[in-house]
Amino acid sequence: MKIHLLLMCVVLLAVKNGESARILAAIPTASYSHQVFFQMLWRELAIRGHDVVVLTTDPTHENLTNFKEIDMSSAYAAMKGAIKDVIALNDNKMKAFARFSSAFLEMSEHELALPQVQELIKDENQKFDLVMLEYLYPSFYAFKHRFNCSFIGVTSLEGTNTAHDVMGNPTHAIMYPTSLLDLDGDKGFKDRLVSFLLNQLIYFTRGKTVNLINELNKKHFGDNYPDIQELAQSVDMLFVNANPMFAEVRPLTPSTISVSGGMHMKPPKDLPVELKKFLDESSQGVVYFSMGSNVKSKDLSNETRNVIMETFSQLPYNVLWKFEADDLPGKPENVKIIKWAPQQDVLRHKNIKLFITQAGMQSLEEALFTHVPLITIPFLGDQDSNAAKVAEKELGLRLNYKTLQVDEFKAAINEVITNPKYKNNITKLALQIQDQPMTPLEKAVWWTEYVLRHKSGQHLKGPKIPTYQYYYLDVLAFLLACLVSVTMSTFYLCRFAYRFAIGLSQRVTIKIKKA
Template sequence: MFLHKLILLVVSLILVTKNVNSERILAMVMIPSYSHQMFYQPLWRELAIKGHDVVVITTDPTNEVLPNFKEIGIKESYPTMKKFLDEMINTTMLQNIWENKWAEVSISLTEFQFNLPQIQELIHNKSEHFDLLIIEHFPSPAFGLQYRFNCSMIGVVSLDAMSVSHEIMGNADHFILYPSAILPYQEDFTFVQRIGALMFGVVVNYMQYASFGMYTDLARQYFGKDMPPIGDIIEKTDMLFVNANPVFSQVRPYTPSTISIAGGMHMKAEKPLPKNLKDFLDNAKDGAIYFSLGSNVRSNELSMNLRKIIMETLAQVPYPVLWKFENDDLPGKPDNVMITKWAPQQDVLRHKNVKLFITQGGLQSLEESLYSHVPVVVLPFFGDQEANADKVNRKGMGVALDRHNLNVEDFKKAIFEVMENPSYRNTVKQMAIRIQDTPRTPLENAVWWIEYVLRHKGAQHLKGPRIPFYQYYYLDVIFVLGATVSTLIGLLILSVKYICRGVCCLMKCNKTKTTKKEKVKKN
């Protein structure tokens, strides 16, 4: 009897193990940016806990030990990214787009990462297989992984997706109704801004599509000459996960294949603050300010002029300021400022005395301020930060400033306005309540749809139809109808002219005949 039960138990364990390990997921987030990486970390963990076999290629491994969970670290990519970040931060958005900097970043990162021994081993392991690829949906040569493993594919974005990604999924795309996620202004366009939005969207899309050929050439070096064009592979995307919520972002219709995972998926459980930070904030009875420019913009690398303006401003406000500053020392530091190389940002913002967050405007930072009910002053630098700053102004979450024209008086005025006007805090709190009022958490929603794609071996049936832009905007119909109506009107005008000419001729002939008759009578 005991032997019989033991056999049943072993068989059951084998079956369970087989079922659990039958679905293998490869996830790749190639951009070396902590804000990009940490957004997805709860998702990888949850998939592994639910029994899926998860392999993650990441620049920021968590080093968490879980069954069925493996991280392939590519932290060595950061210097490659920093070189381009320094260039992009110190140039304009239009210059970055015109010079196609994102394509350069993508190619350089792919060349570096795909030549790492750990990635080479993954690519050339003939016994390796995956049922699903989850990849950051910025077009790149890395999409060749889908061809290598011949699996379903989900694209993920830690902000709203670019226009090309929406087009691929069959979502409604309009450069003014649904402007680019990196366009510095987002709604209520003037006529001149509409022209700018159209030109901006056309140029960005052209640059992205024009880069597909370069991506294909590079990817074929790793996946073989028979690999189809990268554009064709990207078209195979089964689903797109976007971090965009209509409460903060634009209201935009999605096909069923596009899923919003906005709502603080990366938010962690609250933890006690380090003692030095806790003591500093506890003593700020009249309110404190938290100042951080995120993980990509380093305060210690700001220009001396900008740093001077910031320090002069902070010295003139009557509030303690906690500043994430990457050096041990800050020469000329005001007495009310405490610097720290690193801060647990979510927990700092949750502290009851923190009343203002001065931020670069990255989406994850803005989400953390929202869910902590802390209004903001935004100093945008690059990427989607200018667009986010425009939303902050319009939504009433705080005040956005232009760092290129920043001065002490404007900066100080913005700080006092947000600190002392309760409307900003009330707005932020109301927005957070609306965003979080959902039937499922963002994490639950993401996991459910990932398992849907696994169950059905793809989700191409949920994607919307795609038609050429001239059909989408009825240009061919308008042209044909316009030509037809113009022809009919032209024919009508010609007919009227012909009739009028005929009537005139007839009247002239009659008049001539009458004149001749009168002459005959006189004679």
């Protein structure tokens, strides 16, 4: 065993001393869940000796000599109003998508204009071997051209169909619908129609978006940069959080790496003393309630908040509520509020019976790998589709915040806590997903260094063919033309033969009569 450890240390030292690289990572989305998913990866790459620079809205302040963060947290202000708008538009997916797009453009404009980001762009002495950029909205892809290096796209969610199309993976509006839609396994005609139309909307609005981003690049990076679509095609590899719990099972090319399975999960830590005391003394059990980082409990309508408080007051359990204000008027005796919870460690506590969540991807994964059943109350983005998967796989129940009532909410809580199938299902699924030859973090590090070793991943991407070829439209048109041609030829030949036979018969009849 000691020999194996010694050999591992030798290998790690060789990597640090002989193959270290400069890596620029950027996650522009002003959302903690998007940032936290990759924080362990940036840290591990730095520990392995790589020089890592991260553009982030949520700095970790890691104390490593070869690790630097550029703080873009001021971008949250640019996104604050957009979140409320998208929640209000959530029933209209097309308008919600359009608002998301405009918000991302506003956010990118703010981030690229930050002095530290501009300094990075304009400093001619800056060199990088690899850029790792969030492959969700292409405003930062110009960094690939700026540093003329390899490019890995990363996303804390399932990849968009646009991203999969670039990598040569199969895309289909019905088989692999966008995560903006809450479609279950049995998709009715209306679901299929909406998915198709939303895909077409995304396709047809792409041109306008491309022009806006090209203008943004010209403003912040300068002239002589390739079109953003060309930059998108230049990606060498794509890391996706395609967890089969939440995403349709899709065949992937070797250049598309699924890093699902709890890559952001951290080793257990001791809970703060006061919080630990509350959980330890709640022998009857605790319901943990958090709406995540984008949806604030303090911003819920008074009507919804009153329904929640009334329900909690009737429970035989204590409730830990992530609530962003100092005080909650009318708070029931069995409820403890906390502005920010160490969520992974809270969910690991033995007395947690249930997690009520907005169904953000990272929150669901944390519940999955701590075996805590769920009640989901989705608000925006991919939360609807995530909540649909939770209900479909019977990992918990789904509720609608717009129609939430005390009796319904209380019944759902009691059902999930007392019915063992939800706990059993989530435990079983967690064990299935975690049964992998290497951890997601190990996989992400290995493939990152693969791209560094070979300076590319283009050879692993699938073929890119036009839509009409992918769906055999030209072949079907040709076969249809052949069929029509043969049918018409046969028809005219038969008609000619018929007329010839009639004419011949008439001539014979005339000759007989003359005779």
